[in-house]
Amino acid sequence: MSRRNSAFDPTHVLVVTGDQAAEIRATNAALDAVLDHADTVGIWIEEAQLDDDHPALVASLCDAFTRVNGERPRPDHFTGTVDDVRSSLSELLSTTSFHRFVSLTRLDASRDGCRLFTYVPDHRTFEVDASVSPGLDAAIRASIETESAALLPAGTLADWDADGRHYELSPPHLCLEGDGCHALTNVSGVDLNDERREIRLEWETDSDSIVSKVITKLGPERPSRFRFDSADRYEDVASAFDELSTELEW
Structure with a gap:
């Protein structure tokens, strides 16, 4: 073709x-x-x-x-x-x-x-x-x-399972299988703990916005922490988040 x-x-x-x-x-x-x-x-x-x-x-x-x-x-x-x-x-x-x-x-x-x-x-x-x-x-x-x-880059940068859920990091979103997606622009910070193999996310909040409150309440729950048993999987996901942190200045 x-x-x-x-x-x-x-x-x-x-x-x-x-x-x-x-x-x-x-x-x-x-x-x-x-x-x-x-x-x-x-x-x-x-x-x-x-x-x-x-x-x-x-x-x-x-x-x-x-x-x-x-x-x-x-x-x-x-x-x-x-x-x-x-x-x-x-x-x-x-x-x-x-x-x-x-x-x-x-x-x-x-x-x-x-x-x-x-x-x-x-x-x-x-x-x-x-x-x-x-x-x-x-x-x-x-x-x-x-x-x-x-x-x-378009497409999935990393995917993983945590707490019984499947996640995909696919700019411009972080998606939860069967439960919708979150815009990466709403992330305000990311902390990578190599020793604990743990990733923590901080999310923007707008307490004065009624729309923001409704979306936060009715939309999919914003994940704040991921822990990994596999060192290789942690390194793959952490590398993707680290790249985004640099690009988006989290």
Whole structure:
């Protein structure tokens, strides 16, 4: 099967820490680097919703992009070449209102018919297939060098069993089998005790946030300690956490 027809298989994910302003700044910097390696862009937007507050922006997008779905099912799908759409797309991405994360539902970028990037703002999903364009991963890392963000390998960095549960460390999440996932951006610190073969996690808390309280209460329990009988397994998992600690500045 040719590379052109192969499925999107991300090699890296972008993980952003900090507040919403920091997220927009870091994500937009990384997006600029992606667009330098792409030739085609596809966007899915809630056009009517965006038009309520930003009619001039919608007019600019409609002028720069080509509508894909003629009957206009939601969300509205547009595509265009990078050279033609970059200015209007930059205006959309610079929006700091809820439209930045809700009205823009997805953004894809491709090169020579191969998708190299997918961004889903509402889920904070930023995935890259760096194999499509040599140097893409290095370009993204350079673009976020001064930002609160890290480009991490996609896939599972480590998996292990503890207290009758199976865990997977798969950026941007730490997942518990059958019980959901936790965002790694909510980890505030990690302590590795080689002598006891023990890993302890500290989690961000926001006592003033009602939403945070509800999520903490109703969501999967945040694991705080892992102990390992196997020295080899401990070393594998500790190495993965140590790498993330450096990248995410825990």
